[in-house]
Amino acid sequence: MTTKRHEQVGLTDAQVLDMYYYMLLARKIDERQWLLNRAGKVPFVISCQGQEAAQVGAAFALETDKDFLCPYYRDLGLVLVFGQTARDCMLSAFAKAEDPNSGGRQMPGHFGGKKYNILTGSSPVTTQVPHAVGMALAGKMQNKDFVVYTSFGEGSSNQGDFHEGANFAGVHKLPVIFFCENNKYAISVPLKKQLACESVADRALGYGFPGVSVDGNDPIEVYRVMKEAVDRARRGEGATLIEAVMYRLVPHSSDDDDRVYRTREEVEEAKKKDPLIVFAAYLREIGLLDENTEADMLARVQLEVDEATEYAENAPYPTPESTLTHVYGN
Amino acid sequence: MAVISFIDAITMAMREEMRRDPNVFILGEDVGVRGGVFRATNGLIDEFGEERVIDTPLAESAIVGVGIGAAAYGMRPIAEIQFADFIMPAVNQIVSEAAKMRYRSNNDWNCPLTIRAPFGGGVHGALYHSQSVEAMFTNIPGLKVVAPSTPYDAKGLLKAAIRDEDPVLFFEHKRCYRLIKGEVPEHDYVLPIGKADVKREGTDITVISYGLALHFCLQAAEKLAQEGISAHVLDLRTLYPLDKEAIAEAASKTGKVLIVHEDNKEGGVGGEVAAIVAEHCLFDLDAPIKRLCGPDVPAMPYSPPMEKFFMLNPDKVLEAMRELANF
Numbered sequence: 343m344t345t346k347r348h349e350q351v352g353l354t355d356a357q358v359l360d361m362y363y364y365m366l367l368a369r370k371i372d373e374r375q376w377l378l379n380r381a382g383k384v385p386f387v388i389s390c391q392g393q394e395a396a397q398v399g400a401a402f403a404l405e406t407d408k409d410f411l412c413p414y415y416r417d418l419g420l421v422l423v424f425g426q427t428a429r430d431c432m433l434s435a436f437a438k439a440e441d442p443n444s445g446g447r448q449m450p451g452h453f454g455g456k457k458y459n460i461l462t463g464s465s466p467v468t469t470q471v472p473h474a475v476g477m478a479l480a481g482k483m484q485n486k487d488f489v490v491y492t493s494f495g496e497g498s499s500n501q502g503d504f505h506e507g508a509n510f511a512g513v514h515k516l517p518v519i520f521f522c523e524n525n526k527y528a529i530s531v532p533l534k535k536q537l538a539c540e541s542v543a544d545r546a547l548g549y550g551f552p553g554v555s556v557d558g559n560d561p562i563e564v565y566r567v568m569k570e571a572v573d574r575a576r577r578g579e580g581a582t583l584i585e586a587v588m589y590r591l592v593p594h595s596s597d598d599d600d601r602v603y604r605t606r607e608e609v610e611e612a613k614k615k616d617p618l619i620v621f622a623a624y625l626r627e628i629g630l631l632d633e634n635t636e637a638d639m640l641a642r643v644q645l646e647v648d649e650a651t652e653y654a655e656n657a658p659y660p661t662p663e664s665t666l667t668h669v670y671g672n
Numbered sequence: 673m674a675v676i677s678f679i680d681a682i683t684m685a686m687r688e689e690m691r692r693d694p695n696v697f698i699l700g701e702d703v704g705v706r707g708g709v710f711r712a713t714n715g716l717i718d719e720f721g722e723e724r725v726i727d728t729p730l731a732e733s734a735i736v737g738v739g740i741g742a743a744a745y746g747m748r749p750i751a752e753i754q755f756a757d758f759i760m761p762a763v764n765q766i767v768s769e770a771a772k773m774r775y776r777s778n779n780d781w782n783c784p785l786t787i788r789a790p791f792g793g794g795v796h797g798a799l800y801h802s803q804s805v806e807a808m809f810t811n812i813p814g815l816k817v818v819a820p821s822t823p824y825d826a827k828g829l830l831k832a833a834i835r836d837e838d839p840v841l842f843f844e845h846k847r848c849y850r851l852i853k854g855e856v857p858e859h860d861y862v863l864p865i866g867k868a869d870v871k872r873e874g875t876d877i878t879v880i881s882y883g884l885a886l887h888f889c890l891q892a893a894e895k896l897a898q899e900g901i902s903a904h905v906l907d908l909r910t911l912y913p914l915d916k917e918a919i920a921e922a923a924s925k926t927g928k929v930l931i932v933h934e935d936n937k938e939g940g941v942g943g944e945v946a947a948i949v950a951e952h953c954l955f956d957l958d959a960p961i962k963r964l965c966g967p968d969v970p971a972m973p974y975s976p977p978m979e980k981f982f983m984l985n986p987d988k989v990l991e992a993m994r995e996l997a998n999f
Contacts, residue, residue, distance in 0.1 A: 472765065
């Protein structure tokens with residue numbers, strides 16, 4: 343019998359099946375948004391494809407009712423585990439009034455929502471990193487034991503805000519997880535033109551906390567290193583930098599054409615390691631997934647995405663005049 | 673009522689707010705044992721400890737960005753930028769983040785952060801310790817920009833800033849710190865952000881100013897009174913959003929408007945004040961709107977004659993006021 347790797351890291355059968363469900367849901371929402379974009383129904387898509395394993399694996403190591411997220415624009419898998427629904431995502435894609443992230447004010451991928459413990463985010467990259475540090479500082483001052491998770495791409499790890507935030511967290515030993523989703527490209531610029539060091543994780547040395555590099559296509563491994571980091575943080579031992587290495591399977595956004603900067607062969611090669619395929623294979627191998635259960639799960643996800651799409655498409659837009667509201671609170 | 677300096681009023685406001693609300697804390701460079709390079713946080717670490725008076729790493733974007741995160745969670749941070757000149761690395765955090773958090777989240781999140789920054793020259797600070805950078809922040813809806821001129825206003829407005837549900841950029845003219853003294857009640861009071869204040873009643877000309885320059889205007893008005901010319905002096909106090917009603921009212925009162933600020937003229941706050949006057953009460957005017965400002969050069973030079981040339985003073989203001997009165 344094949345070893346159940348997930349049991350060795352403390353995950354139950356039900357949990358890994360749940361993980362797969364969230365990965366699949368993220369993928370199917372994402373794919374639907376591309377279709378809607380190409381059909382001219384939504385103006386913009388920014389994708390999570392290829393990064394679902396890392397996002398979901400990381401999210402499972404956190405406590406969704408206690409910990410906080412300062413995510414970045416690709417983190418669909420992460421925010422789904424924290425309670426956002428397919429409907430929420432579609433409302434955001436269609437820029438409808440009910441969009442919980444921003445009431446249709448922001449582009450999709452700008453996640454936020456107090457009820458989900460997700461801080462509102464913006465488009466200039468990496469600005470969320472110091473915010474995560476500030477939230478962790480607030481938690482420490484108020485004797486709370488929550489952990490703050492912030493994510494960003496490898497390109498963003500060059501930003502001053504990454505360095506300034508990580509250094510601050512290091513000095514003050516704050517419970518922050520710096521989670522780099524290294525998908526090998528910052529829009530068109532490959533890793534070798536972004537970093538001179540071997541791995542983003544190496545950068546942790548400069549901040550006085552551990553840096554770990556992990557296979558981002560493997561949600562179990564990501565969960566394992568995340569769990570260690572979360573436990574450390576909760577014990578008051580400070581921050582961790584985790585680099586999850588994966589591949590962005592689609593162009594940067596719906597407005598990008600990745601054919602000009604990477605070969606089809608390279609993308610096809612990466613697709614063989616598509617985390618959904620690899621993880622499904624593992625679940626089949628250990629007997630947790632068979633044709634029937636897989637078909638059931640797919641049907642359930644498709645239904646969710648269909649219903650969400652229909653609901654969001656028919657939902658009302660914000661009123662034009664609401665453009666003027668919520669500049670100040672008083 | 674005790675007469676205290678501008679900087680002591682700032683310290684008093686922070687101390688009172690920290691005693692009142694355990695969520696108020698200070699973060700910045702040298703704010704702890706040093707008590708700030710200007711001594712604005714003097715003694716606060718002794719009373720509140722290093723957990724609430726935090727010496728941060730030397731990194732302005734983190735000072736503001738960490739403040740934003742803490743504020744969003746529910747704290748009331750006061751972030752100190754050592755000199756307004758050094759605020760530039762934090763502009764992205766102020767403009768893209770703090771100012772937009774409420775709007776972009778459709779009122780779900782907000783950012784009750786106060787950012788204090790000493791600005792202005794006349795202290796031999798040269799290019800990078802003398803700048804007036806307020807105009808860079810006075811077209812950012814979501815942000816409030818305050819620049820008091822008196823100790824009384826400084827205390828009341830800083831307390832209001834700390835209690836405000838939105839981010840407030842609080843500029844303190846560093847030359848005012850020890851030069852300007854005034855009566856300040858020891859009891860708790862707040863002054864409304866967004867309201868200008870008539871600092872001197874007059875009938876012949878209207879002078880609109882803020883910060884250190886406001887005091888030059890008051891001194892010049894005193895001299896001008898001896899010549900039989902009565903000047904009405906309005907202190908803007910809040911630079912964004914501007915108190916449009918008070919500006920229009922003050923302008924209409926005399927029909928002659930002089931706007932005075934140390935910041936350079938083109939693109940400065942005075943341009944917006946002039947536009948408000950033109951929009952709301954052009955036909956009440958008896959003379960073209962006049963502006964007396966710092967010269968349009970990159971910043972204030974170090975060499976004393978150059979610094980003196982750049983800086984406003986009561987004589988320069990007096991001359992401009994007299995000229996306008998005689999129009």
